[in-house]
Amino acid sequence: MSNVWGLYNYWIVIFLMMTGFYIVIARGNLIQRVIGLNIFQISVFLLYITMGKVHDATAPIVLDNTVTFSNPLPSVLILTAIVVGVATTALALALIVRIHEAYGSIEEEEILVGDHDQ
Amino acid sequence: MTQNSLPVLQIAIPLIAAPLCVVIRDRKIVLACTIAVCWATFAMSVALLHRVLSQGVVTYELGGWPAPWGIEYRVDALNAFVMVFVAAIGALVITYAPSSLEREIARSRHYLFYVMYLLCLTGLLGICITGDLFNLFVFLEISSLSSYALISLGQSRRALMAAFQYLVMGTIGATFILIGIGLLYQMTGSLNMQDVAGRLDPQRGTRTVLVAFAFMSVGISLKMALFPLHAWLPNAYTYAPSVVTAFIAATATKVSVYILLRMVFSVFQPTFAFDSLPLDTGLMILALTGIFAASAAAVFQTNIKRMLAFSSVAQIGYMVLGISIASEAGLTAGIVHMFNHAFIKGGMFMAMGCLALRLGAVELSDLRGAARRMPWTMFAWSLGGLGLIGVPVTAGFVSKWLLLTAAFEAGKLPVAAMLLVSSLFAVVYVWRVVEVAYFQEPLQDQKDVQEAPLSMLIPTYVVIGLTLLFGVWSSLSTGLARQAALALLGAAS
Numbered sequence: 001m002s003n004v005w006g007l008y009n010y011w012i013v014i015f016l017m018m019t020g021f022y023i024v025i026a027r028g029n030l031i032q033r034v035i036g037l038n039i040f041q042i043s044v045f046l047l048y049i050t051m052g053k054v055h056d057a058t059a060p061i062v063l064d065n066t067v068t069f070s071n072p073l074p075s076v077l078i079l080t081a082i083v084v085g086v087a088t089t090a091l092a093l094a095l096i097v098r099i100h101e102a103y104g105s106i107e108e109e110e111i112l113v114g115d116h117d118q
Numbered sequence: 119m120t121q122n123s124l125p126v127l128q129i130a131i132p133l134i135a136a137p138l139c140v141v142i143r144d145r146k147i148v149l150a151c152t153i154a155v156c157w158a159t160f161a162m163s164v165a166l167l168h169r170v171l172s173q174g175v176v177t178y179e180l181g182g183w184p185a186p187w188g189i190e191y192r193v194d195a196l197n198a199f200v201m202v203f204v205a206a207i208g209a210l211v212i213t214y215a216p217s218s219l220e221r222e223i224a225r226s227r228h229y230l231f232y233v234m235y236l237l238c239l240t241g242l243l244g245i246c247i248t249g250d251l252f253n254l255f256v257f258l259e260i261s262s263l264s265s266y267a268l269i270s271l272g273q274s275r276r277a278l279m280a281a282f283q284y285l286v287m288g289t290i291g292a293t294f295i296l297i298g299i300g301l302l303y304q305m306t307g308s309l310n311m312q313d314v315a316g317r318l319d320p321q322r323g324t325r326t327v328l329v330a331f332a333f334m335s336v337g338i339s340l341k342m343a344l345f346p347l348h349a350w351l352p353n354a355y356t357y358a359p360s361v362v363t364a365f366i367a368a369t370a371t372k373v374s375v376y377i378l379l380r381m382v383f384s385v386f387q388p389t390f391a392f393d394s395l396p397l398d399t400g401l402m403i404l405a406l407t408g409i410f411a412a413s414a415a416a417v418f419q420t421n422i423k424r425m426l427a428f429s430s431v432a433q434i435g436y437m438v439l440g441i442s443i444a445s446e447a448g449l450t451a452g453i454v455h456m457f458n459h460a461f462i463k464g465g466m467f468m469a470m471g472c473l474a475l476r477l478g479a480v481e482l483s484d485l486r487g488a489a490r491r492m493p494w495t496m497f498a499w500s501l502g503g504l505g506l507i508g509v510p511v512t513a514g515f516v517s518k519w520l521l522l523t524a525a526f527e528a529g530k531l532p533v534a535a536m537l538l539v540s541s542l543f544a545v546v547y548v549w550r551v552v553e554v555a556y557f558q559e560p561l562q563d564q565k566d567v568q569e570a571p572l573s574m575l576i577p578t579y580v581v582i583g584l585t586l587l588f589g590v591w592s593s594l595s596t597g598l599a600r601q602a603a604l605a606l607l608g609a610a611s
Contacts, residue, residue, distance in 0.1 A: 024286060037289055044297055051304045074303070077252055081296060084259045088289050091263055095270055095282045102275035115276055 009050040016043035028108040030099065034092045041085045048074040048081070124169070125178040125191040128162045128201070129244050131155055136236040145228045149216060152232040156212045156239065160205040163243075167198040171601070177249070185249075186313045192249030196453070196602035200376045201246045203457050207368045207464050207581075208239045214577035215361040217570075218471045222359045223271055231271060235365070237264040242373045251299045251309045251385075254377070255292065258341070261373070262288045265366055269358040280353035287340060287350040294337030295377075301330035302385075311385050320387040322394050331390075334381055335397065342374030344401075344438060345408025348431040355427035360471030363423065367430055368464030372456045375437050379453075382441075383606040392444050401442035406536055409435035413543035417550070422480045423470055425547055426463065429506060432540070433459045436521060439533070443524045449603035450596065451520035457595050458505070458513035458588060465581035466502035469495050472570035472578060485551065487560025491567040494575055496555050498582045503548035505585045508541050512589040516596065 004011075016039055023036025052074035060072040096106055103111045135155045139148045170176055170193055178191040193201075212235060223231055241261025248254050266288065270281035303309055305326050306317040318327060336347075343351040351371075355363050382391045392398040409432045416428035437459070440452025470480055472495040477484050489496040505514035518541065525534040569575070588595045 021290075024290065030282065033286060037286060040290070041293055044293055044300065047297065048300050051300065074300070080252070080256060084256065084263075087263055088259070088285070091266060092282065092285055095266075095278055095285065098270070099275075099278045099282065102278060111279060115279075 009046065009053075013043050013047045013050065016040075016046065030096045030106045030108065031093075034089060034096070037092070038085065038089060041081075041088075045078045045081060045085075048078045121169075123178070124162055124166050125176060125193055125247055126180065128159055128166065128205075129191075129240060129247060131162075132159055132236045132240040132243070136233045136240065139229055139233045139236065143229050145225060148229045148232050152236060153209075153212055155236060156205070156209040159239065159243065160202075160209040163198070163201040163205040166193055167202050167598075170195055170198040186308055186310045189253050190249040190310060191247045192312070193247060194602075195598070195605040196379065197246040197376065199453070199598045199602050200373065200456070201243055203460050204242050204246065204369045204373065205239075207365065207460055208235075208242075210577045210581055211361060211365045211368070211464065211468070214364075214468055214471070214574050217574050218361050218475055219359070221475050222273055222361075227271065231268070231359075234264045234268045237261075238268060238365070238370075242369055245373050246376060249311050251302065251311060251314065253309075255296050255299060258292055258295065258377075261370065262292060262341075265362075265370060268362040268366070269354050271362065272357040272359050274357050276353070277357035280350075280357045284350040284354045287347075291337045291340030291347075294333045294340070296337075298330045298332075298334030298337060301326050301333070305330070311380070315385050315387065318386065318390070320389045323390060327386075328395075331386055331395070335378075338374060338378045338381065339404075342371050342378065342438075343431055343434055345404055345411055345431060345435060348408070348412070348434075351431060352424055352427040355430065356421060356424040360467065360474050364464055364467035364471060367427070367467050368460045371430065371434055372437075372460055375434065375441075375452075375456055378438075379441060379449075379606060388444055398442045398444050401438050402533070405435040405439040405442060406533065407435075408432060409439070409536075409540045410543070413540055413547070416547045417543060419547075420482045422473075422482060422485065422551060423467075425551075426466055426470065429544070429547065430463055432543075433463065433506075436517065436537075439537075440521055440524060443528050443530070443533075445524060445528055446600070446603050446607060447520065447524035447527050449606060450600045451517060451524045453602050454520055454596050454599035455517035457599065458517045458585065461581050461585045461588070462502050462505040462512075462514055465578060465585060466499055466506070468574070468578040468581060469499035469502060472574050473499075475570055475574065476567050482551065482554055484561070485555050486558045488555040490560055492569050495570050495578070498575075498578050499555075500548075500552055501582050502585065503544075503552065505589070507544040507548055510589075511586065513585040513592075513595070514589070516589055516592040520596065 020036045020040030020043060024033050024040060027033050027036060052071040054068055054070045057068040057070045060069040100106050103114050105111055132155050135151060139151060142148055176193045179185060180189040219228055219231060238261050241257045241264060244257030245254055248257060266281045266285045269284060270278055302314055306314045308314050308317060340347045355367055382388060412428045412431035416425045419425035419428060437452045437455050440448045440455060474480050476492060505512035508514040508518035522534050522537055
């Protein structure tokens, strides 16, 4: 049982990852797909942060009486990955604005129909 | 001093030039600046290759932090070779770009195009040069984000949807790679590729390593558009501006093939990927299916850009096929095909840009009699087409010959037979265009269509000329590819 409960962070990661991935695949609304993509990316951020955590350890700040502290590197990496994620989302939203201007819709099916009529 | 800083300057110069161009804004100055930077980058990549060949592996520690802790740039025969042709295509395409952009992109946006172009080049070169896994992910995203933006600059509104779909698929691919890197870090506690390789068991991994490997293989396959993960590619190439298609088609997927090579041979080791796990069989099946499916799809396209895009998917199959044979000959064939195909497809898409400039559209029906109005452009296109088929004296022949030899050496006769049959598809789709352009009567409303301007024709002919040069003088490209293959296998043993 400790394998199930002890790893609960990883279960959350997998749940979020699959949720995000499903939204990206199943939804036709472009904004919803971007949200799905975000959930998918955030699950990976959580995965990194979880792996940096050491049980019963403090934050990685040098104090006189601390013996063990968590690994700061994954958090630092994730700061970079968050920036990349924000840039991706910004670009995706900018594209959606222009798609809306050009097609008058952000539903993938309507957009494809619109192109078909041309 | 400058000699030792070459690896970092190669990345830093285009990276710093990009924001400078945003500040300058003036179209002409930005153009001059971009061209100068691209050629300087090319010169540096050649100097770097020369140094690697004479002195062996070149390394550079960023910020002076020693290797396993700091980020290390590590250049061996393979990435030096890949960087030379990526930088060469980058420089030639930007020299060709101005006239084509004039027609396809509004003047007020030109400076943004150049900025994105520089960033994309930075990202692609960065992927090649870095020896750090996380740094690789960052450069991958720099090149991908700028290429989504570049694609969305296309004239048709479909370019927007194509860019969005590429963005979704590309981000999933990159995130898969990020998961793989994270799991590897979890197992080894290191991000330096060499260090990670030293800490992984070259025979069999724990389940975490297996999962990391699976995520990475799928992520990289998405990025390099390996069949059946190629769905984003045809639309992206079709609706992007001509210049962007020429640049991205010639470089981006090849750099992703490089990531595959680096991961399999320098990080996971072929004993793990190919002997313990059946990645080689899997890649071979996908490569062959991809070659046939994509070539067959290319035959039925009426838009020529789309046809060439499907042909690109098939050509990725040839590269992956060479890698999946995994012998020295197979690897050499795969790597030399990366190089040859970069120039063949780059040249053909540049000729497409000339056609798009004068004809406005690139449907097969628009090309009727095009060879009479634009003889030089169509001749360049046809020479490229011969290269795709693999006719002797073109670079395409050299790579197909090496692939065949590798397949025979490995005793895979059915594979060799399929290779030969697949070339017939290329004959069909190239001939369709040649037939329409050379043997049909020109359209009446295209009476005053003229040949493309020299500023576009000359770079196109330089690229196409290079495919002929490396078809005859194949010892240079093949020799370099063999050195690269040996460096990979040497790292593996």
